[in-house]
Amino acid sequence: MTPKDASAFAKEICGLAPVVPVIVVDDLAHAVPLATALVAGGLPVLEVTLRTPVALDVVKAMKQVSGGIVGAGTLLTPDDVRAAKEAGAEFGVSPGVTDELLDACEEAELPLLGGTATISEAMFMLSRGYDVAKFFPAEVNGGAPALKAFNGPLPQMNYCPTGGVSPKNAASYLSLPNVMCVGGSWVCDKALMAGGKWDEIEALAREASKLKG
Numbered sequence: 570m571t572p573k574d575a576s577a578f579a580k581e582i583c584g585l586a587p588v589v590p591v592i593v594v595d596d597l598a599h600a601v602p603l604a605t606a607l608v609a610g611g612l613p614v615l616e617v618t619l620r621t622p623v624a625l626d627v628v629k630a631m632k633q634v635s636g637g638i639v640g641a642g643t644l645l646t647p648d649d650v651r652a653a654k655e656a657g658a659e660f661g662v663s664p665g666v667t668d669e670l671l672d673a674c675e676e677a678e679l680p681l682l683g684g685t686a687t688i689s690e691a692m693f694m695l696s697r698g699y700d701v702a703k704f705f706p707a708e709v710n711g712g713a714p715a716l717k718a719f720n721g722p723l724p725q726m727n728y729c730p731t732g733g734v735s736p737k738n739a740a741s742y743l744s745l746p747n748v749m750c751v752g753g754s755w756v757c758d759k760a761l762m763a764g765g766k767w768d769e770i771e772a773l774a775r776e777a778s779k780l781k782g
């Protein structure tokens with residue numbers, strides 16, 4: 570997959586909803602009801618972080634939920650990329666970017682939303698042919714004012730800020746011309762998941778799906 574095609578796919582999915590839920594699942598039994606609630610609430614693009622032993626099985630299970638587009642997050646190595654692809658992930662997300670990670674994604678045909686935090690990292694992505702990136706961790710790296718400043722020299726770069734984004738500050742990001750959507754874990758509240766409160770998660774997703782800049 571070329572960087573241009575990968576970027577086009579990433580932009581397309583980032584245009585489907587204002588929020589990409591960042592998902593950490595410890596219990597495989599939560600995968601299907603969680604994905605069902607998120608999709609029903611209007612958030613079809615799901616990032617399952619590879620941070621728990623069951624994460625790859627969660628990707629596989631969530632793929633059964635119709636209407637969802639399931640990706641794998643926390644990709645750090647080429648092995649992670651291959652494992653995510655084998656599990657059926659339709660896109661990848663990473664906290665940072667390296668040549669070897671991008672090479673592996675291109676080889677595996679896995680579109681990557683790669684993590685960047687600085688102008689130099691954005692320039693690295695552009696030099697590799699990507700005009701889409703995650704901005705991570707967003708709030709501690711200057712938040713919306715930083716992305717607004719990045720848009721001066723690099724208006725061709727498009728972002729999904731993640732890390733410290735919440736319903737309180739999402740609009741400040743979503744109003745920027747270089748922000749396509751935001752990522753965040755707040756919708757997949759751990760206590761609600763543990764209590765099986767899927768209706769409440771669906772309600773949180775519905776509120777998130779209506780966020781605007």
Ligand SMILES: O=C[C@H](O)COP(=O)(O)O
Binds near residue numbers: 733752753755
């Ligand atoms: O590592 C954190 C995830 O990217 C999401 O961050 P968050 O919990 O601040 O939304």
Ligand SMILES: CC(=O)C(=O)O
Binds near residue numbers: 662663665703
């Ligand atoms: C935080 C992040 O970028 C990830 O887990 O993929």
